[in-house]
Amino acid sequence: MKTVVIKRFGGPEGLAVADRPEPVPGPGEISVAVEAIGVGGVDVLIRSGALAAYGFGEGHIPGGEVAGTVTAVGAGVDPVWNGRRVWAFTGTGGGYVEQAAVAVDDAVPLPDGLSAVDAVTLGSAGVVAHFGLAHARFAPGESVLVRGAAGSIGITAVQLAARGGAGAVAVTTSSPARGERLRELGATHVLDRSGTGGEGYDVVFDVVAGADLPAFLGRLNPNGRLVVVGAVGGQPPPDFGTALMTAFRKSLTFATFSADTVPASERRAVRAAQFEAAVRGELVTVVHEVLPLAEAVAAHRMVDAGEVFGRIVLVP
The missing domain is CATH 3.40.50.720 (NAD(P)-binding Rossmann-like Domain)
Structure with missing residues (x-):
């Protein structure tokens, strides 16, 4: 499958398209055919090398959230997940891919009427905003x-x-x-x-x-x-x-405040509620631009230049 990796730390030109084997879902995991990838600020920090001290090395795949359709489930996962449209958290990386294996506990089904692009625009951001205000x-x-x-x-x-x-x-x-x-x-x-x-x-x-x-x-x-x-x-x-x-x-x-300190069950509940609110028009998602995965360099250049209002989304 096609993916984007950090070939070298520094500017956006350090990102490169690479071929990697498709992941096989392990126990407790699902495999997602990715339709949309959120480009986050932490992706830019990791790419720059600013977080190298935290264990991020060259060859790392950026991307913390994806949305798409479940194509396979690992051991211990209810087969009902097969064929579901989901938003999924890929952690501190692994999202700039065509196919992602993620923990089923980090996935939330998408309601009808919410696109994959809107899901990755709201998915992580909404939870941070909700619990960040509560933390304050x-x-x-x-x-x-x-x-x-x-x-x-x-x-x-x-x-x-x-x-x-x-x-x-x-x-x-x-x-x-x-x-x-x-x-x-x-x-x-x-x-x-x-x-x-x-x-x-x-x-x-x-x-x-x-x-x-x-x-x-x-x-x-x-x-x-x-x-x-x-x-x-x-x-x-x-x-x-x-x-x-x-x-x-x-x-x-x-x-x-980091959303990592919020129990996964609470994050899932809030995220699901926000997705429904977006379908009803009560929360607005703002997408700056949608670009092909292969144009991740251009996406990062826009972020570095401060040109983005809302979220840039990559699509395989």
Whole structure:
């Protein structure tokens, strides 16, 4: 089968198409004929070599989520899965493929009316947005700032905060045009990437992290909470905790959030509910572009250039 691998760390040109044997599902696994692959920010970080210290080597296949049709089941898996359309989590890699073997516990059946492309646009992002806001203890009436709102996680967080009764939903983004699109999705205030001019917030939902993180701690109201759910901007400065101590009397909270800490059964339940909500039009999926799998280099170039609003999806 055709797949895309990281031939060498660095820029997008380090990705290459390669032939690999089709996987055979093991015990507790299903085999999925892939119809859509989500391109995520973590794929870009792994490709760049930024996460090499975590065990990602050259030859790694990127991609954390796919959608398609089950073609085979492994030992111990109910045959009823055969022929089902599913979304599936491929972990920290293995998704840029034509055929994927995944744990059945990491798969969710797709409802009628939801395309494979929409499934990989919402699948991972929706769960991070849902549980990330819960981790921040977001409550109706509170003000929320979504930092890095133009990606699929941020776009979903904006919608969930608005639907959840936020008193205000501010966003940071790179252009007025993107700001208008985010207003259509529920944002009430649009700020530039620095967040300059915004009022205080009860919750900062941060997809970016990076060097400017301390400034956003400074935009929290008393008892405010900042939760980092991604680090597309890189690591914060080593002394970022100084901002918390300087504002000691405001009782601020800083936290990180990974969906890996949520039980699989809870992730599946929320994901299934969000898929149904998308079919009903209650959650909007935003697809920036759909490209062939062989054009993964072009997809990563767009991500690196900051050109993406929503999600890029690859199709075999």
